[in-house]
Amino acid sequence: xxxxxxxxxxxxxxxxxxxxxxxxxxxxxxxxxxxxxxxxxxxxxxxxxxxxxxxxxxxxxxxxxxxxxxxxxxxxxxxxxxxxxxxxxxxxxxxxxxxxxxxxxxxxxxxxxxxxxxxxxxxxxxxxxxxxxxxxxxxxxxxxxxxxxxxxxxxxxxxxxxxxxxxxxxxxxxxxxxxxxxxxxxxxxxxxxxxxxxx
Amino acid sequence: xxxxxxxxxxxxxxxxxxxxxxxxxxxxxxxxxxxxxxxxxxxxxxxxxxxxxxxxxxxxxxxxxxxxxxxxxxxxxxxxxxxxxxxxxxxxxxxxxxxxxxxxxxxxxxxxxxxxxxxxxxxxxxxxxxxxxxxxxxxxxxxxxxxxxxxxxxxxxxxxxxxxxxxxxxxxxxxxxxxxxxxxxxxxxxxxxxxxxxxxxxxxxxxxxxxxxxxxxxxxxxxxxxxxxxxxxxxxxxxxxxxxxxxxxxxxxxxxxxxxxxxxxxxxxxxxxxxxxxxxxxxxxxxxxxxxxxxxxxxxxxxxxxxxxxxxxxxxxxxxxxxxxxxxxxxxxxxxxxxxxxxxxxxxx
Numbered sequence: 001x002x003x004x005x006x007x008x009x010x011x012x013x014x015x016x017x018x019x020x021x022x023x024x025x026x027x028x029x030x031x032x033x034x035x036x037x038x039x040x041x042x043x044x045x046x047x048x049x050x051x052x053x054x055x056x057x058x059x060x061x062x063x064x065x066x067x068x069x070x071x072x073x074x075x076x077x078x079x080x081x082x083x084x085x086x087x088x089x090x091x092x093x094x095x096x097x098x099x100x101x102x103x104x105x106x107x108x109x110x111x112x113x114x115x116x117x118x119x120x121x122x123x124x125x126x127x128x129x130x131x132x133x134x135x136x137x138x139x140x141x142x143x144x145x146x147x148x149x150x151x152x153x154x155x156x157x158x159x160x161x162x163x164x165x166x167x168x169x170x171x172x173x174x175x176x177x178x179x180x181x182x183x184x185x186x187x188x189x190x191x192x193x194x195x196x197x198x199x
Numbered sequence: 200x201x202x203x204x205x206x207x208x209x210x211x212x213x214x215x216x217x218x219x220x221x222x223x224x225x226x227x228x229x230x231x232x233x234x235x236x237x238x239x240x241x242x243x244x245x246x247x248x249x250x251x252x253x254x255x256x257x258x259x260x261x262x263x264x265x266x267x268x269x270x271x272x273x274x275x276x277x278x279x280x281x282x283x284x285x286x287x288x289x290x291x292x293x294x295x296x297x298x299x300x301x302x303x304x305x306x307x308x309x310x311x312x313x314x315x316x317x318x319x320x321x322x323x324x325x326x327x328x329x330x331x332x333x334x335x336x337x338x339x340x341x342x343x344x345x346x347x348x349x350x351x352x353x354x355x356x357x358x359x360x361x362x363x364x365x366x367x368x369x370x371x372x373x374x375x376x377x378x379x380x381x382x383x384x385x386x387x388x389x390x391x392x393x394x395x396x397x398x399x400x401x402x403x404x405x406x407x408x409x410x411x412x413x414x415x416x417x418x419x420x421x422x423x424x425x426x427x428x429x430x431x432x433x434x435x436x437x438x439x440x441x442x443x444x445x446x447x448x449x450x451x452x453x454x455x456x457x458x459x460x461x462x463x464x465x466x467x468x469x470x471x472x473x474x475x476x477x478x479x480x481x482x483x484x485x486x487x488x489x490x491x492x493x494x495x496x497x498x499x500x501x502x503x504x505x506x507x508x509x510x511x512x513x514x515x516x517x518x519x520x521x522x523x524x525x526x527x528x529x530x531x532x533x534x535x536x537x538x539x540x541x542x543x544x545x546x547x548x
Contacts, residue, residue: 058458089461140465147472154479161486168493175500182507189514193521 001134002026003094004066004081006124007046008102010111011053011077018050018077020116022102024124025081042081050077058092071095075111076102090138094131098124217273220266261327264320265344268313272351275309278302279358286366299366306359313352321345 005025009018025042027035045063053059053072061068062084069091070079078095101123135142282302285295324341 089458089465092458140462140469143469144465144472147469147476151472151476151479154476154483158479158483158486161483161490165486165490165493168490168497172493172497172500175497175504179500179504179507182504182511186507186511186514189511189518193514193518 001085001132002029002083003086003128003132004083005042005046005079006081006098006128007042007050007079008098008121008124009046009050009077009079011050011055011072011075018047020047021076021106022117022121022124024120024128026128045081046079050079053077058095060088060091067091069095071099073099078102087134087138087141090131090134090141093139094127094137097137098127101127213269213273217270220270261320261323261341264316264323265341265348268316268320268348269351271309271313271316272348272355275306275313276351276355276358278306278309279355279362282306283358283362283365286362286369303363310352310356310359317345317348317352320348 003026005023007020007024008022009020011018020043023043025039027038030038045068049059049061049068049070050072053070055072055074057072059070059072061070065083066081067084067086067088068079068081069088070077071092076099078098080091080095080098082091102121105121105123131137135145282299285299285302324338324345327341328338
């Protein structure tokens with residue numbers, strides 16, 4: 001489950017190519033010579049998908065072994081390159097977060113951008129690393145995961161409680177046997193004591 | 200032989216009896232008494248040989264009518280089962296609405312006809328009773344027959360109602376599905392498309408219908424671009440584009456649904472998991488409280504044991520004392536004995 005790249009673009013309404021506002025990609029698992037081509041490919045596909053995504057819509061495109069998720073919100077578009085295992089929902093919530101963060105930090109300045117900005121945006125880079133695990137992006141997934149773990153723990157607890165119950169049952173038996181035996185002991189002692197004098 | 204009153208196991212025998220009725224009717228045509236009674240007497244096990252031989256034509260009339268009604272009910276229930284099968288089977292495509300409608304109308308007519316026939320039968324029976332001169336068994340038998348037929352008709356009507364409700368539900372589901380695939384009915388082609396590349400766009404809730412159509416065009420062209428990258432055949436790009444456009448529009452709504460639905464589903468899952476967890480917790484609490492009771496019992500047992508052992512120990516201590524004190528007694532007795540001996544010796548010697 002891997003995110004390969006995250007892009008933020010400004011999508012002019014279908015007139016020109018989208019303008020890249022921020023770019024973060026993780027190409028470490030490609031060979032050294034492929035990295036630059038992969039980066040360009042990412043840029044190109046991102047631009048294409050973003051230009052084809054109508055405003056206020058989400059879109060997922062399958063390209064070779066990647067799924068490209070795009071979310072266009074009022075002209076600001078976030079594109080993410082994920083592999084097939086990454087859950088779609090988490091991808092879109094991640095894109096949501098990215099967009100919110102971008103708007104918070106850059107306000108409306110992006111609207112005037114005319115050419116690709118090459119300044120790296122640190123938030124995007126750390127988001128890329130942080131959200132490799134889809135549970136981080138999607139709270140629901142995290143909650144579900146924790147609930148499942150809790151359930152497993154509870155199952156184990158119940159098993160041990162059952163074992164405890166069995167041990168308690170055996171203890172009850174033993175203690176009742178013990179009390180019976182002690183009672184017999186007492187009666188015997190009383191019998192030998194009370195009866196006729198022994199020579 | 201007394202007539203056995205209505206039992207629900209009749210239903211299993213009905214088909215056999217009806218076939219027997221048919222054969223009897225064909226073979227023993229002149230013996231009009233036997234056959235209608237055989238048909239009407241198919242309701243009960245006993246009493247096949249008695250009254251009709253001496254009964255009036257009115258009696259056999261009753262039996263014949265009852266047989267007819269039973270047969271008609273059976274046929275209606277058969278048609279009803281066919282209708283139920285049709286209603287269950289309806290898919291979105293070849294909806295046999297026409298047949299279903301016809302069947303429904305036919306069944307309704309038959310049921311109302313059966314109702315009137317049953318009422319007539321009852322009237323006939325009452326007139327028979329009023330004529331007097333009829334044995335008690337016959338009246339009870341005819342009452343049983345009429346009741347049984349009424350029950351059967353009621354069951355058939357209930358089944359009919361169920362089938363109709365199921366049919367309306369199915370129709371509703373189909374309507375929803377049709378709305379989902381808004382434009383047209385090229386539904387088969389969506390599936391392979393969805394499998395390969397889940398392409399879709401989601402119109403925002405505030406924006407209305409015109410947007411999907413425009414978006415369809417743009418997303419279809421994007422899909423075309425992507426498909427060209429995949430190296431698909433470009434033999435009929437226009438045709439492909441229009442197809443994809445349709446498919447796009449159809450998939451937009453389902454994928455929009457998919458996203459929201461998956462979120463809703465995840466929420467539901469979380470909720471159900473929490474419910475399960477609460478269940479598990481209550482069970483755990485129950486078990487622990489039960490075991491607490493067991494622990495209290497163990498505690499009591501141990502206390503009893505302690506008391507017993509302490510008592511036994513005191514007894515033994517007393518016993519020990521008594522044993523040891525016995526020696527003192529014996530010493531004293533010895534002394535007394537020796538004193539006696541001394542006195543005795545003195546006396547003798």
